Amino acid sequence: MAGSSDRLPIIDDDASLATRAAWLYFAAGLTQSEVAERLNIQSTKAHRLIARASREGMIRVFVEGPVAECVALENTLAQRLGLAFCRVAPDLGEGDLPLKALALEGASFLRQILERGDDKVIGVGHGRTLAAVIEQLPRTPAREVQFVSLLGGLTRKFAANPFDVIHRLSERTGAEAYLLPVPVFANSVADRAVLMKQYGIADVFALARQASLLFVGIGQISRDGFLVSSGMIKPEEVVELKRVGACADLLGHFFHEDGRVLDIDLSARATSMSADDLRKHRIVAIAGGLPKLTALRAVLRSGMLHGLITDEATAQALASDKPEATSGTRRTKGRK
Template sequence: MKNFAARDKNIKPVGRLEFVIGLVRDEDSSMATRAAWLHYAGGLTQSEVAKRLGLTSLKAHRLIMKANQEGLVKVYIDGEVSECVELEQQLSARYGLNYCEVVPDFDADDLPLRALGIAGAQFLKREMERGEAMLIGVGHGRTLAASVEYLPRTNNRHVRFVSLLGGLTRKFSANPHDVIHRLAERTGAEAYVMPVPFFANTVEDRDVLFSQRGVREVFELAKTADLLIVGIGTAKRKASLVSTGMIEASEIEEIEASGAVGEMLGHFFDRHGKPIETTLSNRTFTLSREELSNRRMVAVVGGKIKADATRSVLESRLLSGLITDERTGRTLMERAP
């Protein structure tokens, strides 16, 4: 859990504003990166940047704007908002969490990908900066993909990543969820993927694929991960599992009819957090619920459309940590019995 020291609720911590300039190898962006580095990291004014680089002030301004527009500048706020801290305490106590982080709302969308992406990236960055040899198991989902997008480029040879489930989809062009490759590219870390679909067509197909060289080894590696980062899905027709072609619409309708509300790593839960056995249960390429128990597992999730699903997974007590937005956090407390 975060360090919840007593503090005056009326005092807003000032915190620290941190700018992270991404590493860029593209020649066209090299000057923009240099200008952004001098401005944000070096503290130079735009006029001083122009003088240092031998450019006009207008050109320096355009280069810095270019760096921002291309996502080369990542902004992190190192501080706490008292209302969010109080909500973190309530959620931790209600759902038995060891770690909870609630970020302020600023996304108007039902799925606040930007806020969650920044928070998820900060969490990953802190974990990697511990300097310890670490194996991080990674699920998939739009929030995890957003977290990788906001993660600055680093060189972390002491960290490794491994897929927690099969990531191949029926629609190859619509696979925004497999974040392992982008994590490896941004961090320079070793990454192990499961070259199998999320669900096999039959139990027999799953057994055959499991026996293939390399597949079983990756699963065994995933069982030893020090930290699991996961997303949470819904059991609705518009679920990401359906939109990416991992399962058919008819399959999710059958699952929803059985009482499922939330999904995590291919496991479905009802509104009380009880697992739902589905026709997909024995065909899933993922860790079992027993293998997920008593693990350090943190979910990055939020948004109006995910509130019920998130609560169902929290009620399962499999999660040890939660990163969410303020609006979702309040909804989770309001709906808690």
């Protein structure tokens, strides 16, 4: 399908999931409970998916098709990058911005998390990719879950509406959702301290710290990137970021290509958790597209990520890297 201008095919989420479950069970040799844990689903559903794969003739000596290749990439990247898991979206021929593929894979992941029900407080970030994920998310009742924004939601361009992610999540799930009605970046470190102490805002910030899962995007540093186009920062601030070697952004924190979190004034003014606090959480990032490779490598080198959702072309590029080029600090076992 790569390069095709025809209409994109309708993708059956459960059929794709059945293929993944079959590959993990028959080819990778995992037990049904291990398959359930890897796919974030209940054991009974894993059993049904494997049975469906057998019933519908998906099982031969090996599982055919691009999804099997993606699962092989997932295993390679998870082991090489020290991640608890990786999910790779099959190529849909979208070019440099595989938004549809990422959105479908991200929505599938989020739906499985909600169906499993282990995470009662889920923190979410901003960005075009996350917004596209919510657009693809089917209505999934999750009234026992609380969603909370991990970063302030006000920008210089109010029409950009970066916090719409949190509102749409509430509409699709019926869950409670909390946003931070403060600027993404305060005018000064002192202003940030005052804002964070305000009634209501402090409560939302405390709830964000309780989140057992943080679902975030990764930004690249460029004049036409989301940070500038949404009005979060000024073009001249991009110049300063590049001067200090920043190439990636995650929740208002900026990364050098070697994985270091840069200690700069702009980060200190971000209305999000500190980098040290973020490291205590289970962070799953969704990001893809070859133009974002440098940013993605930088965040991976930091060792902050628990899991990664990306597209096939980006995964292949990461897999072709030398192991030492992207390997981060392995996440603590048991934090799944």
